[in-house]
Amino acid sequence: METPVLRELLVKVRFPVAAPTLDAVAEFGREVEMPGGDRAYALRACSPATQAGAGRVVAVWGPAGAPGRTTVAIGLADEAARLGVPTLLADADPYGGTVARTVGLADETSGMALASRDAMIGRLDTVRLAQRSRQLRPRLRVLTGLSRAGRWRELRPAGLPVVLEESRRLCALTVVDCGFCLEHDDERAGPQRNGATIATLAAADTVLCVGAADPIGLHRLSRGLDELRDVLPAVVPLIVANRITGPATSGEIAATLQRWGGVAASAHLPADPAALDAAARAGATLADIAPTSPLRRSLVDLARALTGASEPTQPRRRRLFARH
Numbered sequence: 001m002e003t004p005v006l007r008e009l010l011v012k013v014r015f016p017v018a019a020p021t022l023d024a025v026a027e028f029g030r031e032v033e034m035p036g037g038d039r040a041y042a043l044r045a046c047s048p049a050t051q052a053g054a055g056r057v058v059a060v061w062g063p064a065g066a067p068g069r070t071t072v073a074i075g076l077a078d079e080a081a082r083l084g085v086p087t088l089l090a091d092a093d094p095y096g097g098t099v100a101r102t103v104g105l106a107d108e109t110s111g112m113a114l115a116s117r118d119a120m121i122g123r124l125d126t127v128r129l130a131q132r133s134r135q136l137r138p139r140l141r142v143l144t145g146l147s148r149a150g151r152w153r154e155l156r157p158a159g160l161p162v163v164l165e166e167s168r169r170l171c172a173l174t175v176v177d178c179g180f181c182l183e184h185d186d187e188r189a190g191p192q193r194n195g196a197t198i199a200t201l202a203a204a205d206t207v208l209c210v211g212a213a214d215p216i217g218l219h220r221l222s223r224g225l226d227e228l229r230d231v232l233p234a235v236v237p238l239i240v241a242n243r244i245t246g247p248a249t250s251g252e253i254a255a256t257l258q259r260w261g262g263v264a265a266s267a268h269l270p271a272d273p274a275a276l277d278a279a280a281r282a283g284a285t286l287a288d289i290a291p292t293s294p295l296r297r298s299l300v301d302l303a304r305a306l307t308g309a310s311e312p313t314q315p316r317r318r319r320l321f322a323r324h
Contacts, residue, residue: 054168055167055168055169055170055171055172055173055174056168056172056173056174056205056206057164057167057168057174057176057203057204057205057206058076058173058174058175058176058204058205058206058207058208058306059176059178059200059201059204059206059207059208060072060073060076060175060176060177060178060208060210061178061179061180061197061201061207061208061209061210061228061237062180062209062210062211062221062224063180063211063220063221063223063224063227064180064181064220064224065180065212065216065217065220066212067210067211067212067217067220067221067242067243068210068212068242068243068269069177069178069180069210070093070097070098070099070102070177071242071276072208072210072240072242072269072299072302073089073099073175073176073177074089074099074102074103074177074285075285075286075295075296075299075302075303076175076208076299076302076303076306077089077140077173077175078140078285078286078287078299079287079296079299079300079302079303080173080175080303080306080307080309081137081138081139081140082139082287083300083303083304083307083309083310084139084309085139085172085173085303085307085309086139086170086171086172086173087139087140087141087171087172087173087174087175088133088141088142088143088167088170088171088173088174088175089136089140089141089142089143089174089175089177090112090142090143090145090163090167090174090175090176090177091110091112091142091143091144091145091146091176091177092112092145092155092160092176092177092178092179092196092197092200093145093146093177093178093179093197094146094149094152094155094179094193094194094195094196094197095149095152095179095180095181095193096145096146096147096148096149096151097112097144097145097146097177098145099142099144099145099177100142100144100145100147101283102279102280102283103136103142103283103284103285104282104283104284105134105136105142105144105283107144107145107147108147109144109147110144110145110146110147110151110154110155111132111133111134111142111143111144112132112143112144112145112146112155112163113145113146113151113154113155113156114132115128115129115132115133115143115159115163115166116154116155116156116159116160116162116163117154117156117159118132118159119156119158119159119160119162119163119166120156120158120159124159124162124163124166125166126166126169126170129143129163129166129167129170130170141170141171143163143167145177152193152196153191155196156191156196157191157192157195157196157198157199158199160196160199160200160203161199161202161203164176164200164203164204165203172307173306173307176200176204178196178197178200178201179194179196179197180197180224181193181194181197182194182197182198182227182228182231182232184231198231198232201228201232201235202232202235204235206238206306207235207236207237207238208237208238208239208240209221209224209225209228209237209238209239209240210240210242211224211239211240211241211242212242212243213241213242213243213244213245213249213253213268213271214243215256217242217243218253218256218257218260219260221239221257222256222257222260222261225237225239225261225263226261238266238267239257239263239264239265239266239267240265240266240267240268240269240302241253241265241267241268241269242269242271243269243270243271244268244269244270244271245270245271250265250268253265253268267298267301267302267305268298269295269298269299269302270294270295270298271295272286272290272293272294272295272296275289275290275293275295275296276295278290286299
């Protein structure tokens with residue numbers, strides 16, 4: 001059931017995603033042998049819209065203080081894939097991403113760094129991007145991030161727009177987990193550490209700004225929104241209020257955001273630390289560990305609002321009649 005806020009969100013950001021056929025779903029991410037012994041991936045799960053390069057990119061960003069960017073990015077990508085939308089989850093955090101470890105993938109080599117390098121030398125195409133990513137489950141691939149923060153130079157900001165453009169051809173939806181910092185180091189003449197975050201936000205179709213629902217988190221959110229307006233004035237983010245702990249908190253969040261920044265939250269996610277801890281320990285997602293979690297249900301609503309996808313229908317069981 002759509003809440004008024006989610007109904008408004010549907011109107012604002014819904015985009016057409018053609019439902020893949022069953023044959024296409026079966027083919028998505030399947031490894032196939034190519035001439036010369038190279039391995040590539042079948043890409044037929046991309047809808048006709050994404051085959052024309054019309055897939056959408058959603059960047060998940062938020063201020064300092066660990067407001068839950070990675071939790072929202074993983075949950076959104078996982079639920080979109082479960083709704084039948086071919087999805088790529090990409091980790092572009094230049095301070096060392098945790099997407100791979102959270103979902104139980106080894107992250108010695110960064111798929112995102114390799115893809116951005118391929119883009120810089122003109123070798124990135126849809127098949128190579130699929131090779132750089134890892135299949136987590138049907139309709140969900142992961143482009144892993146940096147295993148150590150000190151390797152941030154491997155994430156090439158100039159190559160990221162090309163990576164995201166190829167991701168539009170690969171999948172109907174790309175969800176990018178971004179870093180928090182937007183500062184520009186005027187004294188540094190070389191690569192900028194935060195350039196990857198800025199390039200991703202500038203290239204995204206939709207930016208989700210995640211903020212924690214406690215007073216300090218909301219204050220950081222307000223300051224972060226001011227910084228975002230200064231750096232990328234054309235970007236108008238959708239605000240996701242995270243870790244809500246009580247029924248009265250939503251009203252407090254609305255009042256606080258209105259007082260500090262004249263903005264409103266587009267989605268509200270309840271706190272569920274026990275389920276998140278269990279999922280992290282198992283290297284799984286909320287849908288695997290706590291399918292009835294209120295947080296998981298809210299993430300499903302958010303995925304539906306952002307993609308326009310509906311709940312997959314369950315096949316009807318045939319009744320067996322005994323002969324007399």
